[in-house]
Amino acid sequence: MGFLKTVGFSRLRSGLSKTGASLGRLLGRPMVDEAWFEEVESTLIMADAGVRTSQDLVAALRKSLKSSPIDPASSPDGLSNRLIEILSKQLGAVTASPLASLSGPRIIMVVGVNGAGKTTSIGKLAHHYQSQGERVLLAAGDTFRAAAQEQLQVWGSRNGIDVIAQAKGDPAAVAFDAVKAGQARGASLVIVDTAGRLPTQAHLMEELKKVKRVLAKAIVDGPHEVWLVVDGGTGQNAVGQVKAFDDALGLTGLVVTKLDGTAKGGVLLALAHERPVPVRFVGVGEGIEDLQPFDPDAFAAALVQA
Numbered sequence: 001m002g003f004l005k006t007v008g009f010s011r012l013r014s015g016l017s018k019t020g021a022s023l024g025r026l027l028g029r030p031m032v033d034e035a036w037f038e039e040v041e042s043t044l045i046m047a048d049a050g051v052r053t054s055q056d057l058v059a060a061l062r063k064s065l066k067s068s069p070i071d072p073a074s075s076p077d078g079l080s081n082r083l084i085e086i087l088s089k090q091l092g093a094v095t096a097s098p099l100a101s102l103s104g105p106r107i108i109m110v111v112g113v114n115g116a117g118k119t120t121s122i123g124k125l126a127h128h129y130q131s132q133g134e135r136v137l138l139a140a141g142d143t144f145r146a147a148a149q150e151q152l153q154v155w156g157s158r159n160g161i162d163v164i165a166q167a168k169g170d171p172a173a174v175a176f177d178a179v180k181a182g183q184a185r186g187a188s189l190v191i192v193d194t195a196g197r198l199p200t201q202a203h204l205m206e207e208l209k210k211v212k213r214v215l216a217k218a219i220v221d222g223p224h225e226v227w228l229v230v231d232g233g234t235g236q237n238a239v240g241q242v243k244a245f246d247d248a249l250g251l252t253g254l255v256v257t258k259l260d261g262t263a264k265g266g267v268l269l270a271l272a273h274e275r276p277v278p279v280r281f282v283g284v285g286e287g288i289e290d291l292q293p294f295d296p297d298a299f300a301a302a303l304v305q306a
C-alpha cells in the first residue's frame with residue numbers, strides 16, 4: 001500500500017479520525033465479549049455505515065473470529081487487522097475497474113445535488129487525467145447560474161484547458177457542442193458539468209435525462225460515464241442520493257467528496273452494501289491535488305487506524 005504514505009492518505013486519515021479513534025480504542029481492549037461486539041456495531045453505525053450494514057459487518061467479524069480466534073494480549077494488532085480485512089472486503093464491492101480505452105473522446109457526465117462538489121471535482125479530475133496524458137475539454141453544462149460557468153472557467157485556466165460554454169442556452173445544447181468540439185479538436189476526454197438538483201425535483205431530473213439522450217445522439221455509446229458526486233458528510237442521505245440518481249440515469253461511478261472534513265467515511269460501507277456503484281475517486285480538500293483514486297484497503301485502514 002504505497003498510497004498509505006502519500007499526503008492524500010494522511011488527509012483522509014485525519015478526516016476520518018473520529019471513527020478511527022473510537023474503533024482504535026475498542027480494538028486495543030483486552031476483552032472480546034458480547035459487549036465488545038455491540039460496541040463495534042454502534043461505532044460503525046455512528047460512523048454512518050447504517051444499521052443493516054453495521055450488523056452484517058459485525059456478523060462477519062464474529063464469524064471470522066470464531067473460525068480463527070485472536071488473542072489480543074499476544075497479538076496487539078490482530079483485531080485491527082482482522083477488522084480492516086472485513087471492511088476492505090466490503091469496500092471491494094465499490095472498487096472501480098480501469099476505464100476501457102476508446103478511440104474517440106470519452107464523455108463523462110457529472111451530476112449531483114447542490115453543493116456536493118461537482119465543479120470542484122471536475123477541476124481536480126481535469127488535472128488528474130491531464131497528468132496521465134489525456135487531452136481534456138470541459139463543458140459548462142450548469143447554465144442555471146452565470147457564476148457556475150465562471151467557476152468552471154477558472155478551473156479551465158488553472159489547468160490550461162478549454163471550457164465550452166454558451167452565454168444562454170440549455171445544458172443539452174452545451175453538452176452536444178462540447179462533444180462536437182472534442183471530436184474536432186482531438187480531445188480524449190470531455191467532462192460535462194451540470195447544475196445541482198435534488199432527485200425529488202422531477203422536472204430537473206427530466207432535464208438530466210435529456211442531456212444524457214442528447215449525448216447518446218452526439219457520439220456512439222455516449223455518455224460513456226455518468227458519475228454522481230456525493231458529499232461524504234451527508235451520511236445516510238448519500239445512500240438515498242445514489243439510489244435515486246442511479247434509478248434515473250444509470251450511474252457508472254461515484255466521486256465522494258469532503259472526506260477531509262466532518263465526514264465519517266462509514267457511508268462508503270453502506271453504499272458498498274446497499275447500492276454498489278463503483279467509487280472512482282475521493283475528495284480530500286479544496287485544492288487541485290486533493291482528489292485520490294479510491295483504494296479499498298487504504299480506506300479501510302484509514303477508518304480503523306486513524
Ligand SMILES: Nc1nc2c(ncn2[C@@H]2O[C@H](COP(=O)(O)OP(=O)(O)OP(=O)(O)O)[C@@H](O)[C@H]2O)c(=O)[nH]1
Pocket residue numbers: 112113114115116117118119120121142148194195196197229257258259260261282283284285286290
Ligand atoms: N473540504 C472540501 N471541500 C470541498 C471538496 N470538494 C468540494 N469542496 C467545496 O465544496 C463547495 C461546493 O463545491 P462546488 O464544486 O461548487 O459544488 P457543486 O456541486 O458544483 O455545486 P453546485 O454547482 O452549486 O450544485 C466549494 O466550497 C468547494 O471548495 C472536498 O473534497 N473537500
Ligand SMILES: [Mg+2]
Pocket residue numbers: 118119120142148193194195196
Ligand atoms: Mg457546480
